[in-house]
Amino acid sequence: MLKFLVVKFLEMVARLFCRVDKNLVTLYFLNYSGCNLNPVLEAYEKGEIKDCKFKVIELPEKPFESLWKRLLFKWHMIEWTAKSKVIVTTHGGRRLRRKTVHIELWHSFPTKKAGLMDKRVQRYDSKPNIFCSYSDFGTVLRNACVGLSISLYVVTGAPRNDYLLTVNGKKNLEKLFGMSLEGKRVIIFAPTFRFGYEDFVEGNKSYDNFFGFKEFDIQKFLSFLEESNIVFFLKLHPNEEWLFVDHFKRFGSDRIKIIESAILKRERTDFYKLLNGADLLVTDYSSIYFDWLLLDRPVVFTPVDLKEYKETRGGWLLDYDFWAAGPxxxxxxxxxxxxxxxxxxxxxxxxxxxLVVKLVHQYRDANSTNRVLELIQKALRGERLV
Known part of the structure; x- marks a missing residue:
């Protein structure tokens, strides 16, 4: 209750003393692990959107160590939200003034029950002016979780997917790791998280090995990679990377590499600039798979705790066996x-x-960023958005 009252007081102060800048766009940026804001920010830096200025608020990937730091950061967010003509988010948020326009890009295609559909929380507090979607089908699934007016949705596609269709991911992997991948096959394993959302634990996957298999022989796996001329890249979900990355580093070798968030941040390289460098994706329940479909390349699934994940997460909006189009x-x-x-x-x-890609992606081009930029420009000009 005290925290709620403090936040409300800070919001009141911001409304009273922070003036709106009609040219200010604030982006609430989380990380480089497939962020839909990265292509938008790059377009601004290249001068593709004019007569405005961008402010980037970098959200924390780990919990703050002290209450004081958390409150300072909260004020930082409130201050810039109150000043902004447009705010753009990927993980929800809220505007403080009616004249501010909130555009929500979100960070995944809706597959799992969340928000209103999640029995553990049964709420969704964010009320954006515009919610960007993958497709009409995606809009139906998303709105089951957030309960907004259907008129607020605009099908733009996900800006990060433009990278999949335009960049050379293999060259980016070579540059990032200082190695040659010429003639080699590349696999990326990108599982979803079990820890890191609220205080929930989802599923019961073991972390003794990458995949959570009951039995796993690392030497046998290394021999398989060597014989098949494969380089295996592990990309942990940022929600739990800080918990397990050091544990998995002991498996590192010429054939096994870890794509760390710290490296992506240092090099300002989004993970989606690497993703199309893979010949095959391995995942469990991550919605990254739906973006991967744009490449029409194979995917293998490792649902080691499917039953337990369904029970603890609350299940899927889609039938897993049908929609997971791979072995x-x-x-x-x-x-x-x-x-x-x-x-x-x-x-x-x-x-x-x-079959699945046609249902998920209304657009299969590399123009999703441009469609989002057009929305931002309309909002700055005060034009009707839909």
Whole structure:
């Protein structure tokens, strides 16, 4: 209750003493792990959007160590929100004035129950002016979780997906890790998180090995990578990377690399600038898979704790077995077998992938960033957005 009252007092102070800058756009930026704000910011830095100024508020990836630091950062956010003509977010937020326009890009395609559909919280407090969506189908799924007026949605596609269709991910991986990938096959494993959302634990995956398999032989896996000429990249979810990255570093080798958030931040390189450098994606329940579909490349799933994840997370908006268009593996032998088959046969599960991509992506071009920039410019000019 005290925290609530303090925040309300800070908001009142900001409304009284912070004047709105009609040219100010504030971006609430979280990380370089596939952030939809990165392409927008790059476009601004290249001069593709004019007559405005951008302010970037970098959100913390880990909890603050003290209450005082948390309050200082909260005031920092409130101050710039009160000053802004437009705010753009990817993880919710709220405007403080009616004249401020809030554009929500979000950070994933809606697959899991969240917000109003999540029995653990059953709420969604953010009320943006515009909610950007992947498709009409995606809008229906998203609105089940957030309960907004359907008129607030605009289908733009996700700006980060422009990277998938334009950059050379393999060259970016080579540059980031100082290695040659010429003639090599590349696999990226990008699992979702089990820890890091509120105080919940989702599923019961073991972290003894990358995949959570009950039995795993690292030497056998390294031999498989060597024989198949594969370089394996692990990208942990930022919610729990800080908990487990040091544990997995002990497996590092010429064939196993870890894509760390700290490295991406240092190099100002978004993970999606690396993603299309892979020949195959491995994931469990991460919605990164739906973006990957734009590349029409194989994907292998590792649903090791499917039953427990459903029970603790609350389930899916979509049927997992149908929408996960690729082989499912819960042990090392089947994973290695399916990876090999998927790399050798480009048509393996292709019809299933092509069905899903048509439903998920209304646009399959590299112009999602431009559509979002157009919305921002309209908001700055005070024009009707939809």
């Amino acid at each position: 499912k593996c819960v042990d090392q032998d089947s994973l290695q077998k399916e990876v090999k088959k998927s790399l050798e046969d480009p048509n393996y599960y292709r019809p299933e992938r092509q």
